Amino acid sequence: MRACVPVFVLALLCCLPATAQERRPLGVVDMIQLPSIQDPQLSPDGTRILFVMDAPDWKANRRVGHVYRINADGTGQMQLTYGERGESSPRWSPDGRRIAFLSRRGDDTHVQLYLLDAEGGEARRVMAHPTAPSDITWAPDSRLVFFTAPVAPSPAAAEKKRLQDDVFAFEETNFEHEHLWVVDLDGKTTRITYGDYSVTDYTLSPSGSRIAMTRAPSPLLEHMRFSEAWVMDTNGGNAVRLTTNEVAESEPQVSPDGTQVLFTADANDRFEPYYNDRLFVVPVSGGAARVLLPDAPYQVSNAQWTPDGTAVAFVANHGVHTQLLQVHVATGRVTTLTSGDHTVGAWRMHARTGAHVFTVNTTTRPGEVYLLTPGAAMRQVTHAFDFVDRQYLVARQEKLAWKGQDGQAVEGLLYYPVNHQPGQRYPLLVFTHCVPAASDTFGFSPEAQVYAGKGYAVLRPNYRGSTGYGDAFLRDMVKGYFKQAHLDVLAGADAVIALGLADPEKLLKKGWSAGGAHDQQTCHVHDPLQGGVERRRGGQLDLDVRPERSPRVSHPVVRRHALAGQRAHRPLLGAFAPALRRQCEDPHALPRRSGRPPGAAAAVGRDVPGPQVQRRADATLGGAAGRPWLVGTAPRVVPRAGRARVVSALAGVGQLHLGNRAGRGCLSSSVVIFGCLRESFRFKGKYDHFCSLSFRFVSGTNACESFHKRIAGGDSV
Numbered sequence: 104m105r106a107c108v109p110v111f112v113l114a115l116l117c118c119l120p121a122t123a124q125e126r127r128p129l130g131v132v133d134m135i136q137l138p139s140i141q142d143p144q145l146s147p148d149g150t151r152i153l154f155v156m157d158a159p160d161w162k163a164n165r166r167v168g169h170v171y172r173i174n175a176d177g178t179g180q181m182q183l184t185y186g187e188r189g190e191s192s193p194r195w196s197p198d199g200r201r202i203a204f205l206s207r208r209g210d211d212t213h214v215q216l217y218l219l220d221a222e223g224g225e226a227r228r229v230m231a232h233p234t235a236p237s238d239i240t241w242a243p244d245s246r247l248v249f250f251t252a253p254v255a256p257s258p259a260a261a262e263k264k265r266l267q268d269d270v271f272a273f274e275e276t277n278f279e280h281e282h283l284w285v286v287d288l289d290g291k292t293t294r295i296t297y298g299d300y301s302v303t304d305y306t307l308s309p310s311g312s313r314i315a316m317t318r319a320p321s322p323l324l325e326h327m328r329f330s331e332a333w334v335m336d337t338n339g340g341n342a343v344r345l346t347t348n349e350v351a352e353s354e355p356q357v358s359p360d361g362t363q364v365l366f367t368a369d370a371n372d373r374f375e376p377y378y379n380d381r382l383f384v385v386p387v388s389g390g391a392a393r394v395l396l397p398d399a400p401y402q403v404s405n406a407q408w409t410p411d412g413t414a415v416a417f418v419a420n421h422g423v424h425t426q427l428l429q430v431h432v433a434t435g436r437v438t439t440l441t442s443g444d445h446t447v448g449a450w451r452m453h454a455r456t457g458a459h460v461f462t463v464n465t466t467t468r469p470g471e472v473y474l475l476t477p478g479a480a481m482r483q484v485t486h487a488f489d490f491v492d493r494q495y496l497v498a499r500q501e502k503l504a505w506k507g508q509d510g511q512a513v514e515g516l517l518y519y520p521v522n523h524q525p526g527q528r529y530p531l532l533v534f535t536h537c538v539p540a541a542s543d544t545f546g547f548s549p550e551a552q553v554y555a556g557k558g559y560a561v562l563r564p565n566y567r568g569s570t571g572y573g574d575a576f577l578r579d580m581v582k583g584y585f586k587q588a589h590l591d592v593l594a595g596a597d598a599v600i601a602l603g604l605a606d607p608e609k610l611l612k613k614g615w616s617a618g619g620a621h622d623q624q625t626c627h628v629h630d631p632l633q634g635g636v637e638r639r640r641g642g643q644l645d646l647d648v649r650p651e652r653s654p655r656v657s658h659p660v661v662r663r664h665a666l667a668g669q670r671a672h673r674p675l676l677g678a679f680a681p682a683l684r685r686q687c688e689d690p691h692a693l694p695r696r697s698g699r700p701p702g703a704a705a706a707v708g709r710d711v712p713g714p715q716v717q718r719r720a721d722a723t724l725g726g727a728a729g730r731p732w733l734v735g736t737a738p739r740v741v742p743r744a745g746r747a748r749v750v751s752a753l754a755g756v757g758q759l760h761l762g763n764r765a766g767r768g769c770l771s772s773s774v775v776i777f778g779c780l781r782e783s784f785r786f787k788g789k790y791d792h793f794c795s796l797s798f799r800f801v802s803g804t805n806a807c808e809s810f811h812k813r814i815a816g817g818d819s820v
Contacts, residue, residue, distance in 0.1 A: 128521045128556025129495045134549040135159055140487060141168070143472045145453050145460045146195050146221075150175050152460060152484060153183075153193040153202065154472055163187075170204055170219075175474055177484045183223055192237070195221070196245040203229075203239055203248055216248065216286065230290040234279070238304075242337075243311035248286050249295075249337075251302055253279040253322075281322050283314070285337075295339045303330050308357035309454065312337060313387075315355035315364050327351040328376065332366050334387055345385045346392060348374040352383075354405065359412035362387055367406055367417075369540070371574070372397050377540070377581060378574050382406055382415055384432065395430055396437070402542075402570040407452045416440070416459070418447050422571035423502050423516055424545050427459060427475070441481055444502075446470075446546040464546030466500040467492065491547075496521045498555030500545065505598035507567065508590040511576075515564035515595055516543050518555045519604070531605035532559045533596050533625075537616035539568040539588070540577060559611075560604050566591035566621075589624040 138158040145152055152175060157168030167189035173180040183202070184190040190206040191214075202219045208228070213235040219226040229248070233255040240249045256264070256279060281301040286292045295314075296302055305316035314337055319330035332352045335342035346352055350370040357364055364387055369380045372394045379402040385392040395415065396403075402420035409416060409429070416429045425447045427440035440459070441447060448470055450461035457477050462470035468488040475481040491497065503517040520529045532554050536543050543563040551561045565572070567579040567587040579587050599605040612622050 126494060126496050129497075129549060129552040130556065131553055133495070134553050137469060137549055138487060140462055140470055140472060140485060141449055142192065143449055143460045143462065144193055144195055144451065145175070145458060145474070147197055147199040147455065149453060149456050149458055149476075152472060152474070153195065154485070155191055155193065156487060157189065170202070173472070173484060175484065177486070180485070181223075183219065184226065190217075192239055194239055194241055196241050197243050198245040200245070203241065205236065205239065216250065218288070229288065230286050230292055232284075232286075232292065236284070240305075240307055242285075242307065243309070246287060248288075249305075249307065249314075250284055250286070251281050251305070252284055253281055255279070275323075278322055283316070283339075295337070297339075303327065304353060304355065306354070306356045307337070308361060309359045310361065313357050313361065315357045315366075317352050317355055317366075319351075332364060332385070334364055343387070343389050345387075345389055346374075350374050350376050353380075354407075356406075356408055357387060358384075358408050359410065365406060365408060365415060367403055377578060379420075379570055379577055380404060382417065382430070395432065396435065399437075400571070400573040405450050409452070410455060410457050416452055418450055420542060420544070420571040422542050422544075422565055422569070423514060427461070440475065444545040446544040466545055467497050467547065469547045469549070488547075495552075496556065497547075498552055498561075499523070500551075502545075503562070503595070503598060505595055507587055507594050509587060511567070511587065511591075513564065513566065513591045513595065515562055515566075516545065517599065517604075518548075518551045518561035518563075520558045520560055521556045523604075526603065528606040529558055529560045529604060530609035530611060531596060531599055532561045532611045532613060533592060534561055534563050535566065535592060535612075535614035535618035535621040536563065536569070537614065537618045539566075539580065539617035540570050542569040542571045560599060562595055562599055564592050564595040566595075568617075584620070585624050589621055592621055592625055 136159060138156050141155045141157070143152050143154040152173050154171055154173070155168045156171055157166045159165075160167045167187075168191060169182055169186070170184040170190050170193045171180060171182050184204065184206070186206045186208050188207045190204045193202050193204045195202060200221055202221055204217055204219065204226070205214045206217050206226075207214045208217070211228075211231075214237075215232060216229045216236050216239060217226040218229055232252055234253040236250040236252045238251045241247070242249065280299070281303070282297065283295040283302045283305060284292055285295060300318045300320060301322040303317045303319045303322065305314055307314060313334060315332070315334050317330045317332055320326045328349050328351050330351050331347060332345040332355045333342055334345060334355075334357065345355075345364055346366075348370070350368045352366045352368045355364055355366040363384045366383050366385070367380050368374070368383060369378055370376055371378045371381075374392075379400075381397070381399070382395040382403055383392045384395065399419075400421075404418045404420065406415050406417035408414075413433070414429050414431045416427065419426050419428045424444055426442060427447055427450065429438045429440055430436070431438075444466060446464040448462045448464060450459060452459050459475040459481075461473055461475075463473045463481075463483075464470040468491045471483055471488060472485040473481050474484050498521050499519040501517055501519075502514055504512060504514045507513050523529070534551065542565045548563075551563065554561050566589070567576060568584075570577055596605065596610060600607050612626055614621050
């Protein structure tokens with residue numbers, strides 16, 4: 104028996120995962136596998152917290168989230184729901200006896216409202232609403248639940264859908280108005296709002312007698328600037344319009360005393376658009392709106408009245424970090440509630456006690472649930488990511504400050520390569536954020552961590568046009584998209600080179616949306632400019648999933664939804680997992696270049712047939728040896744004639760029409776971002792502009808595949 108003990112111990116050690124014995128860099132599959140926590144909700148008595156935690160379901164090819172409950176002191180965490188398709192939006196009833204949530208179960212054709220006993224048990228469906236409900240809110244008496252939902256399609260539209268005669272003008276006619284409804288616990292549903300408009304946001308007053316909401320001509324993004332703030336009784340009567348402008352109002356809330364309505368808007372005190380979001384208050388009976396903190400340099404979001412109505416708490420974006428602040432409405436005095444290098448998210452304030460529940464994303468771990476009670480320091484509640492420190496080598500992250508070309512102070516986040524050695528230079532990936540009215544903030548970025556784990560330094564610059572640095576900084580893009588923004592990015596890259604960290608011959612650029620527009624400007628438009636970064640030229644790496652509109656593109660382009668929304672018809676994750684687990688190569692294999700690369704550069708990889716050459720050397724997949732990270736063999740590059748057909752097809756699109764037959768919600772946008780080949784090219788004459796196209800290695804629907812073949816001349820891209 105004694106002789107068996109060492110053998111047993113050895114076998115046990117061999118069964119332990121490698122990550123328990125030796126920490127390693129985060130890989131692509133690790134990134135996808137990470138869970139995430141959203142939507143924490145504090146119970147009415149303040150003793151328990153609900154939250155949703157999701158993770159990838161590899162077999163089902165999607166992420167699935169479930170509702171969890173944990174005591175406010177961090178003990179007693181347990182999973183409450185187990186639906187195959189997951190659950191979202193858990194909400195405590197005000198009496199604390201029930202939990203409402205949204206889910207699609209059994210024979211549901213779309214999401215429905217469910218109720219669950221607060222102590223657990225089997226959930227029951229409240230109703231069978233003809234369209235998917237969202238944005239659920241309990242009435243104060245715990246007897247009613249308010250929600251928004253699209254109006255049911257007309258019989259004629261339903262018949263067209265049944266016949267699959269469902270062609271529509273994309274983002275013009277493919278919507279039904281969203282309206283407000285209420286349902287009792289027996290499933291009796293009553294519609295509250297009617298009209299040729301959509302309810303885009305709403306909240307109940309603390310008394311439950313009034314509703315503050317925003318209304319827009321449609322739920323489409325392009326009409327959001329025409330939304331206005333309204334207030335009305337909970338039965339839909341006595342509606343009063345509070346604003347008239349061309350600025351999108353958000354988060355309207357009636358004050359506890361019922362005299363004022365709070366809302367946020369990206370405007371100044373004259374309601375001119377494109378400013379950092381601010382706080383506004385307006386009399387509930389109508390009148391002039393007043394801006395709180397008109398000179399604040401930060402961006403405001405997620406504002407909420409304090410329980411006594413004397414102050415407003417909110418999340419403030421300070422550029423590279425976000426904090427909880429509170430402003431006294433009468434005096435304008437601001438109190439800082441949190442501090443640190445982190446990002447505050449999913450914040451809500453308890454309506455009775457004023458306690459704050461939120462997630463905190465730090466430089467070393469993703470967002471955990473935190474609780475902040477009056478008079479106490481914030482404390483961590485969940486520990487879902489304790490394993491990160493044990494299993495992975497986490498890249499160092501710090502704020503980097505530099506001067507723009509005109510002397511303006513600019514900053515961003517710098518990630519050091521894992522196992523960084525002082526004095527050694529590394530490939531630099533410059534990763535620009537999207538929108539562009541946004542900013543990159545401190546936090547655990549799995550994507551940046553993967554690059555750092557492969558030996559890249561990563562710079563995420565908050566260039567001119569970013570939020571959290573005052574209005575002048577944000578509005579530098581007004582009447583000229585690229586005045587200083589791209590120069591800020593290039594100066595940031597030079598700053599990392601000056602630190603001795605970045606190899607000036609191994610520079611990469613990536614981004615999507617507005618970040619993708621920076622790719623065009625920094626890698627192409629300014630080739631002739633003098634200066635370190637422009638002269639050295641950067642490679643181009645982009646995780647975009649659609650043709651990218653740059654400021655110089657005038658024709659309609661196919662948007663992300665045309666391809667990215669298609670559901671995979673086979674288990675995408677399971678099929679790609681083995682290749683994903685192999686990870687990518689050493690970035691030091693990136694080829695050195697000097698001067699301007701030739702028009703027809705080397706092939707993407709050694710597996711690419713010789714005749715199929717790459718248009719530009721900087722279109723390699725991240726530049727790292729040119730071999731794709733997602734699949735076992737290199738992609739075949741679209742010939743020049745094929746590219747011409749792509750742009751010709753795009754330029755000829757006057758109005759894009761799509762069908763609704765394909766499903767939504769596949770995980771491929773998360774899985775295949777490392778399998779993206781970015782091609783950049785320039786055409787003369789009719790197409791005399793830059794156009795970048797990103798193809799993804801996805802297993803989509805037949806229609807998606809035929810589209811790829813059609814525009815690529817039969818080549819696999």
